[in-house]
Amino acid sequence: MLSRYLILAITFLLAPLTTAYAQLAERPSTCLAMAQSLPRVIYANFRVAAAGDEVKITYAGHSTYVIETPAGVRIATDFSGYFGSDPLPDVVTMNKAHSTHHTLYPDPAIKHVLQGWGSEEEPAKHSLVVEDVYIRNVTTDIRRFGYAEKDGNSIFIFEVAGLCIGHLGHLHHPLDNSHYAAIGRLDVLMVPIDGGLTMSLENMSEITRRLSSSIVLPMHRNATPLSAFTSRMDNEFDLDFRDSPSLTVSMRNLPRRPTVVILQGV
Template structure:
């Protein structure tokens, strides 16, 4: 499969047979710009416009925004209930974590997770090979809490998201840079334009994989 980052929390996962899963498409308000995209499956973690812009997506796709188990185009998807803050959603509402099984690899996208996980959530999420996790703080967990979630889920590959980049301009001051997460973690990191993963080469990419925007 291929994993490409379009900035913020938006990723495209393309399976070996070409099934396209788009996660958390945004409106062009952040400094990031979505290209024209087609997908077979679109998931949205919560109803904020920087995560749920399904109108930007072309094609006849299946939109998933709920909890529980789904099977679409041969892709197993599990939605797990979490919160956007540390107050059980009182400030920012609920958030859905999605775990996708693609080509035998479990990819977990945390959306705008705002807290560390409890034991029930960890059990519901299940096995995680690749973790897409917010690290910039401000509106989500910060570097310290993100590392605790990494310890809870024990992925092989960690892909940070929702952090400050040059593309964000003044808006980026609300987020920390990815360097803070990397430096705090002490985990080996590498930069990639996109990742091409499978069950056989997963260990090759062990550690933090920083994906480039454009």
């Protein structure tokens, strides 16, 4: 278990730098796992979570989870303005596949509005520190009106209290090795399970298994039976139904066996 938490790659052994690391040069990631493609990497931890550091995660609706950090930073994912807006978040992330995942008119009082899409010339690239959380993104393509739009979606990753928390956004295609290298380790994974508007459940469950997160939080379920996703994970993941829309997570209380956690409202 120790290796899950001691994960910072010392990059002076690596030549040349990968694209995944180069885009994060502003601040090395504690969650970036590159051992498979880059041999002889040495891992160390540049930040050890303090005793009692806990992150609160609340399911607000659709694809919006609200993440509250130990320092009190409030983050709403795939923010459309309908969910997670009260109280107003400090940071919102957005994707543009559908209007239920973004808003063109965010409240100007929101300090950081992070769009998951860029321009035709430049994909979205985020590397932002807000108090005790480091936020970065990995872009993927989306399908729009019958054609593929390159880098139209972002997987957002939140590094806080020693934890690596990832939100797949409105993911439309399988991930390749370069995506997995850029994502790195994820302790908590937020995964859409609609089975159609994003990806098939077969492909989504394959991604979930490969990322092998300690906690998997389904979202974007629509009318899909929960069992359609959870039955695909039975042999490798435990199942935990909660009677609350919130849970608190720390490095100390991650489950020993990967677990799909169904929060109230999902």
